[in-house]
Amino acid sequence: MKEIVIAEVGMGSFPNALYYKDQHGLDIIGIDPNDRMEGYAKDSASRAGLLSNNMGNSLRIVHGVSETLPLEDNSCDAIVCTLTLCSVTDPIRSVSEIKRVLKPGGKFLFWEHVLSQTDSKLANYQIEMTPSQVKRADGCHLDRKTGDVIRSAGFQSVDLQYMELEKFGLLNPTCFGIATA
DSSP, X not given: OOOEEEEEETOTTOGGGGGXXXXXXXXXXXXXXXXXXXXXXXXXXXXXXXXXXXXXXXXXXXXXXXXXXXXXXXXXXXXXXXXXXXXXXXHHHHHHHHXXXXXXXXXXXXEEEOOOSSOHHHHHHHHHHHHHHHHHTTTOOXXXXXXHHHHTXXXXXXXXXXXXXXXXXXXXXXXXXXXXX
């Protein structure tokens, strides 16, 4: 069975582990700048049954940041990034790095909260609150236009959706989708 290489950028405690649970032959590389998250990520993978012997999966946790991914060019079949690009130092560089490490035809799966496009009052409040949010929430920006960054990164195709969520306050709306390298 061919092994599929998937990198989770900003893996943290690996809350996405459950979404992989029925997959076989995955080489999952978790990339995070916070080394203290490794134990939590491994626990999540174990609870999801990802690492049982009959699954043929592996999990490696690597220290790194999205702006300089510690991976070779064209080395990943897929990259997963959820609620991470809001807190990176340079989102344009981060998405460029994601594209660099994807194999041709590889998939970038993303879900990020973004600046409101439909509610100018909310957007202005997100902009106003971003400096304090950055300080208290590990660099999280409320005013990013991440969809625009992904669309302009030169992917072969981008299937991006914008969605407004109820009762999510300043972490609303979101953009999500799949970009193909």
